[in-house]
Amino acid sequence: MRAESITKQATPAVRTAVVWDALRAVLAARARETGRERLDIVDAGGGTGGFAVPLAELGHAVTVVDPSPDSLFALERRAAERGVGVRAMQGDAADLGELLPRDGADLVLCHSVLEYVEDPISALSAVAGLLRTGGAVSVLAANPVASAIHRALAGHFDEARAALEDPQGRWGDRDPTPRRFTAQTLAELLSATGFQVGEVHGVRVFADLVPSRLVDGEPGAAEALIALEQAAATHPVLRDIASQLHVLGHR
Incomplete structure (x- = not known):
């Protein structure tokens, strides 16, 4: 199943729509470059599989590395309920190089991880070692x-x-x-670990500020808020006040 179908197969929630848009573009480009519809994806700190399971549903080979056995158990249960296979491994982001082979991934997700690891440089260096030439890392961090x-x-x-x-x-x-990161500090981290810095997106510019009563139960409200988030994601001012910043790094 091609990566372009990601939005057709997995309806994005308001809080993650912008990230899914970016992942769709990265996966589509990678599929064209490699001629492979089934890509190898590692989700570092992927927890209970909020991203991993939908990616597996799209036909990709997904490995989740997370330090919490409880989260991995919930991941396996979610994957089983959805009828897909996801490989679960216990470990920290800095240990990726010891857990997985070099040059084996097309995409690595590093979402809400750099805020908590002991050494963000070591974590991103480990991520870089996993990626094949032309692969990408998706970094999501608090602002x-x-x-x-x-x-x-x-x-x-x-x-x-x-x-x-x-x-x-x-x-x-x-x-x-x-710790939290500005777009500049994320770009500096990626550059320092050998990545070419790509697009920067603001995630949850308005979603965390709008009362849920204005969205829940109102016909079309969620879709309209998603469209607003997508418009604000690259706005030169609004992007930098988002709850999270999403940055792509390319090998």
Whole structure:
């Protein structure tokens, strides 16, 4: 099954529509380059399979590496319920080079991982070792600017300022996220680990700000919000206030 069918086969949720759009384009291009419809995909930190299972449904060979055995169990159950096979392996992103062969992947997902690993450079270097020439990494990471906006809207103005001033983008000692990244810092990380930096997208520009009552149960509201998110994803101003930033790196 060709990668171009990704949006026909998996209706994207509001929060992930922009990422799926980018993945569709990457997979379609890779399928054309290689002449292979079944691509090899690794989802580092893929958890319960929110991306992995739909990708497997499209006919791709998907491996999920995650440190949580509970998440991997839930992944296997979800895959079984959907009638697809997904390979599950326990491990950390930095251990990818020890767990999987070099030059064996066409695409590696690294979503909500760099915020938590001990050394983002080591993690991305391990990812680079997995990719074949012409392959790509999909990086999704939390944005400190959005964190400041959300803290301010909650009335925590000192924490909002701290998120902007802290080198790691943290709003305080109780912040559960160890670090956040701007588009510039993500680009620098990718360049430092041998990737050519590709497109940058803002993810959840409005989705985390719009009350759910304005979307749930309103005919056409979700579709309209998805269209708005897609329009804002590359907007020169709005992109940089998104809750997450999505960056593609190419080998």
